[in-house]
Amino acid sequence: MQKRLQPKTFTVQQTFNLSPAMRRIVLTGEAVRQLPADSAGQYVKLLFTPDGSTDLSGLADDQRPVLRTYTISEFDAGNGTLAIDFVKHHHAGEVNPETGGYASHWAMHASVGDTISLGGPNTIQGLSDGCDWVLLIGDMTALPSIQLKLARFAADARGYVVLDLHSNADLPDLKLPAGITLIVRTSESTASLSERVSALTWLSGTPAIWCACEFSQMRAIRQHLNQQPDFDRKTCYISSYWKEGVTEDGHKVLKRDDQESYAG
Ligand SMILES: Cc1cc2nc3c(=O)[nH]c(=O)nc-3n(C[C@H](O)[C@H](O)[C@H](O)COP(=O)(O)OP(=O)(O)OC[C@H]3O[C@@H](n4cnc5c(N)ncnc54)[C@H](O)[C@@H]3O)c2cc1C
Numbered sequence: 001m002q003k004r005l006q007p008k009t010f011t012v013q014q015t016f017n018l019s020p021a022m023r024r025i026v027l028t029g030e031a032v033r034q035l036p037a038d039s040a041g042q043y044v045k046l047l048f049t050p051d052g053s054t055d056l057s058g059l060a061d062d063q064r065p066v067l068r069t070y071t072i073s074e075f076d077a078g079n080g081t082l083a084i085d086f087v088k089h090h091h092a093g094e095v096n097p098e099t100g101g102y103a104s105h106w107a108m109h110a111s112v113g114d115t116i117s118l119g120g121p122n123t124i125q126g127l128s129d130g131c132d133w134v135l136l137i138g139d140m141t142a143l144p145s146i147q148l149k150l151a152r153f154a155a156d157a158r159g160y161v162v163l164d165l166h167s168n169a170d171l172p173d174l175k176l177p178a179g180i181t182l183i184v185r186t187s188e189s190t191a192s193l194s195e196r197v198s199a200l201t202w203l204s205g206t207p208a209i210w211c212a213c214e215f216s217q218m219r220a221i222r223q224h225l226n227q228q229p230d231f232d233r234k235t236c237y238i239s240s241y242w243k244e245g246v247t248e249d250g251h252k253v254l255k256r257d258d259q260e261s262y263a264g
Pocket of ligand 1: 043086141
């Protein structure tokens with residue numbers, strides 16, 4: 001996978017709530033024209049100073065920016081815009097390197113005309129082609145990516161989409177083929193995301209699996225999936241997008257260790 005950082009600066013054109021727990025920021029600027037046409041669904045790194053500013057001129061020469069990873073949910077080269085959808089999870093006042101919250105805090109306070117630097121975009125492994133059925137699993141951080149995948153589903157696709165949302169009001173209007181069953185858990189549900197996945201009736205044939213969610217949930221889901229018939233690592237993407245109680249910087253280290261031990 002090719003990794004590009006080469007930060008470019010973008011300006012906030014619009015901010016609005018897509019749902020109670022999801023805020024969309026639409027960015028614009030000359031730099032949009034330098035991005036590839038297929039940028040929707042790719043991920044970018046948002047850059048902050050350690051005190052939460054997006055003005056990187058405040059960084060000392062020996063200071064590295066704080067990086068946060070997000071998916072481009074919409075890309076419109078014609079209008080010169082890209083959109084990022086932020087889960088609203090940070091409710092404390094300030095951000096700092098210990099408690100983090102840089103990206104969510106910025107998204108909740110950004111105004112038209114504000115600027116931010118983004119590195120990337122880089123590609124994420126997609127849903128494998130040519131499998132017998134599909135299984136998409138994700139929480140709200142994966143919703144932008146899952147929606148883009150659902151839009152490309154074949155009319156005769158069969159399988160499951162299992163979502164973990166803050167509330168039913170966060171469920172977007174999804175157009176699903178008749179053969180796809182949607183399962184939604186919310187923060188009011190008693191069963192966790194991994195328990196919902198474990199309760200699925202496993203279909204016959206090889207599944208194409210795409211899963212992105214909280215670290216501990218991802219591990220429980222992966223353990224369950226590994227035990228299922230016709231499970232094939234080559235047709236799966238199973239990743240954690242964040243970890244409860246840990247900032248992205250800490251999660252990155254745990255994620256790397258976990259992937260190394262899983263790869264064996
Ligand atoms: C490839 C990839 C694509 C991603 N795309 C998106 C996207 O499009 N939209 C999106 O919202 N997120 C996305 N994420 C997840 C996002 O990078 C993390 O949620 C990130 O930690 C948020 O940074 P922060 O500065 O707001 O919080 P951090 O400083 O990283 O964390 C501060 C605290 O908030 C908690 N926290 C972090 N994220 C959440 C959350 N979602 N819910 C509840 N608590 C949380 C942490 O456990 C920690 O205690 C993506 C992650 C990856 C790896």
